[in-house]
Amino acid sequence: MSKRNLFNPVTIFAVVIAAAAAYLLLIHEPAIEEERPQQAVPVRAQAVQMSEYRDTIEALGTAQANESIVVTAQAQDIVTAVFFDDGDVVEAGQRLVELDSREETARVQELKFRLAEANRQYQRLLDLSRSNAASQQQLETQDVVVKETIAALEVAETQLAQKRITAPFGGRLGIRNVSVGSLVSPGQEITTLDDITPIKLDFNVPELFFASLQIGQTVAARSGAYPGEEFIGEIRGIDSRVDPLTRSILVRALIPNEAIKLRPGMLLRVSLLRSVDETIIVPEKAIVPMQDRHYVYVIEDDNTVTQTEVTIGRRKPGIVEVLGGIEPGQQIVTEGIVRLRDGVSVIVREG
Known part of the structure; x- marks a missing residue:
């Protein structure tokens, strides 16, 4: 048989038919889809319940001394004595530094002697005037001398006091x-003096919360220097004006500082309790946002889930207030939400 007769159209068609039959019979087996029951999705759940929601205002504040001054000299002279050391706690009126005051001391002593003599002369003239041995003019002239000497003595004592520098109030x-x-x-600066018991805390609050501020309101402050420790105080003053640039108002609180842990200039995080409400609070991860709506998955009695729309309110890191859509006692999914859809069966895992 020639090659031309071997590859004629009839032969080619027969080969194609045979190959198709072999594929259908030997190779390709039609897939038989068996209906398999859908497996339940493991999730973690939480019961909906009423909880206390503490609405707080957060701010940053700066600690200020209750009283604070820079101790300076009032006169120019040589320091003759220093009665304090770095960081000492002093009482009001306690002497800190003394300057050379020999000249002022002598001047005071001189004027005291002159005043004593002027008073003696005045008394002598007064006695003489009773017997008409001294005129009224002499008496009045001596009275002026006495008053001038008293005034000069007061000036000299003031100049002497300037050479003795004392603490105007108690502090550190x-x-x-x-x-x-x-x-x-x-x-010239000699040292600083701060009264830090109690200590003032100044912080700014947005004008949006102005109506929530009142004198005597409790504040809690935290410092990075003392992790986990809170310093409790109360509002003592609210500024009379709102800053037009920041749209905030300055608030001053007073914090007891008996342990002397807080120092002027420290940065503190301030929490101001605005209100305490009983409401439904759920974990933030339980909320499923879709466009402008929010949903949770509620676990029904037959262990299936229902996608339920909820109305949310205030937020805090990790939690969300729910105003409507679910009721206390219902179970909602908090973990495993990615694999869920309406009507899916779930298995609630413990822990």
């Missing part, structure tokens, strides 16, 4: 900046 001193023998000038 800062770093000492002078030594014995150094020359100080008026206005």
Whole structure:
């Protein structure tokens, strides 16, 4: 048989038919889809219940001393004595530094002697005037001398007092900046003095919350220097104006500081309790947002889930207030939401 007769159309058609029959009979087996029951999705759930929602205002504040001054010299002279060291706690009126006051001391002593003599002369003239041995003019002139001497003595005592620097109020001193023998000038800083028991806390609150502020309201402050510790105080002052640039108002709280842990200038995180409400609170991860709506998966009695729309309210990190859509006692899914859809069976895992 020639090659031409071997590959004629009839032969090719027969080969194609045979190959198709072999594929259908030997290779391809029609898939038989068996209906398999859908497996239940493992999830974690939580019962819906009423909880306490503490609505707080958060702010950053700066600690300020209750009273604070820079101790300075009022006169120029040599330091002759220093009666404090760095960080000392002093009482009101306690002497801190003494300047060379020999000249002022002598001046005061001189005027005291002159005043004593002027008073003696005035008394002598007064006795003489009773017997008409001294005129009224002499008596009045001596009275002027007495008053002038008293005034001069007061000036001298004031100048002497300026050479003795004392604490105007009790508190804690800062770093000492002078030594014995150094020359100080008026206005030169000697040290700082802070009364930090109690301590003031200044912070700004947005004007949106102005109506929630009141004198005596409790505040809680936290410092990075003392992790986990809260410092409780109360509002003592609210500024009379709102800052037009920041649209906030300055609030001042007073915090007891008996342990002297807080120092002026420290940065504190302030929490101000606005209200305490009983409401439904759910984990933030239980909420499924879809466009402008929010849903949760409610577990029914037959262990299937129903996608339920809810109305949410206030938020905090990790939790959301639910205003409507679910009721206390219902079970909602908190973990395993990705594999869920309406009507799916679930298995609630413990823990």
